[in-house]
Every structure is written in structure tokens, then in C-alpha cells.
Amino acid sequence: MPASLAAVKHKIESTKSTRQITSAMQMVSTAKLNQIQHHTKTYDVYAEKVRNMLSDLVKSHNASAASSIHDAYAALFEKRPVKKTGILVITSDRGLVGSYNNNIIKETMALMKKQHLTADNTVFLTIGKTGTEFFKKRGMNVVYEYSGVSDVPTFREVHQIVKTAVQMYDDGVFDEMYMAFSHYVNRISSRIIIHDVLPITEQSLMEDENQNPSTDDSPVTAEYEFEPSDTEIIAALVAQYAESLIYGAILDAKTSEHSSSANAMRSATDNADDIISSLELQYNRARQAAITTEITEITGGMTAQE
16 A cells, blocks of 8 residues: 555544544533533522522612621621722633633633733632633732532532632632633523622622523512521521522533533534545545556556567
């Protein structure tokens, strides 16, 4: 076999091997996506109820009682002068997820530019190795980092992340906090969300309610009876709301990551198919040319002997 034919054949076999890998990775990512979507739907019901209850209480001005609670979570409603801004950035631990990480980092940098944030007045809480490495290399102050989030994260697994973020705000490590993550829209698209999480305000609650409207079409306004007291109930709701925002963002980001990975692997598989088709056409043409050359040489030799 001529050297050129052998090289093309080797490329075909190599590309077919790569295609098998990308196809398998696509199936794995799709299976993970299906699994986490089921988990996320059940959690969204809980998060919506917490948000709606707290929103109703804020509208009725009962949430003002939270300022008198001697509890760590009462501070989450208190707006104070901003000396430091915290940004919780959720990225992936690995590559092969298309533009997933690049889009998150790009929007985070755009937020810093818009809010006039620098390495001096900004601290980062990073979930995922990609974001951690990016901001550390650029001299940013990463006060907390976490990696190794499972494919379907449970609240117990990421509770320490939530607890640390809330505690840092309460301790004054930062005076406001944003979250930057990729929101899963559907299997072929996602969008980056920059969400102000702390402090919790009536405006942020209303914005969150508008972005995530209730599935309940009933016009009836909720009324509540408090036991043991309204202040204790509100304190618990504030805690659960802050936790649901962060945990919900992690679930959403992980869903978007699996979707991006499946799409990236599907594109890689499709590209491999195109390359294989092109190489096989090139191989067949080269093989046909080689056979034609051999026939011509044999015919020429027979003619010369005559």
C-alpha cells in the first residue's frame, strides 16, 4: 500500500476511535442531564413555596420584624455601606463543555467593569476548578473555593458552601454578593444569569418572583397564622430562602453543564462523521488512482513486449 494511502487509512481509523469516545460521552452526559432534571423539578417546587411565602410576608410588611431578631440570618435583610463585593462564580471542574465556562467568566468580567469592581474591592467564592484557576491567575482575591461537585448535587453535599457564603456576609467579609452561573433553558440553549443575592431586599424578592412566576393561577392572597411567633417564622424563612437561592443556582448550573457537555460531544461526533466521510472519499479516490496507475503500467509493459 502506498505511503499516502496508509496515512489516510490511519487518519480514518484514528477519527473513528475519537468518534466512539465522543459518542459515548454524549450518551453519558445526556443520561446525567435526565437524572438531574428530575431532581431539579422536585426541588423547584420547594424553592417556589419558600420564595412565595417570604414575598407575601414582605408585601404585608411583616418582614420588618426580622430586624429585631437576634439571629445570624436577620442580618441578611440589612443593607450596609458597600466596601467589599462578593461574587459567587459557578463553573465546571473540567473541559469538554463547549463555551460553558467562557460565557460565565466573560459575563462576570463584564459585571466587574459595569460596577467598577477591582481586585481591591472584590472577593470571589468559586465553585469549580475552571473559575478558581482563572481568577487566581489574574490576581483576584479568592476567599473560598470548592471543587468536586457531584453530577447530581444534594443539599447535604453543598450545605457547607451555602453556610460559608452566608457566614462570610454576616462576618463582613463582603457587604453584598452576586451569583454568576449558567441557567439551563432547554437542551439546546442556556443563558448566563448575574443575580444579586445578598442583602435580601423587597426589590430583589419581587424581581425573583417576576423571573420565576408561580405556577399557581389562583388570585387568592395567602393569609398566615404564626406559631410560635412571626419573628421566628420569618427568621427561618429568610435562612431557607438564602439557602434555596444558592443551592438552586448550583443545581441549575450543573444542569446547564450537562447540557453543554452533551451538545459539545454531539457536535464533535458530527464533525468526526464529516471528517470520516471526507477521508474515505479521499482514500477511495487515491486507491482508484493507484489501481488505474498499476493497470496503465501493466498495459504499457505488455505493449512494450509486443
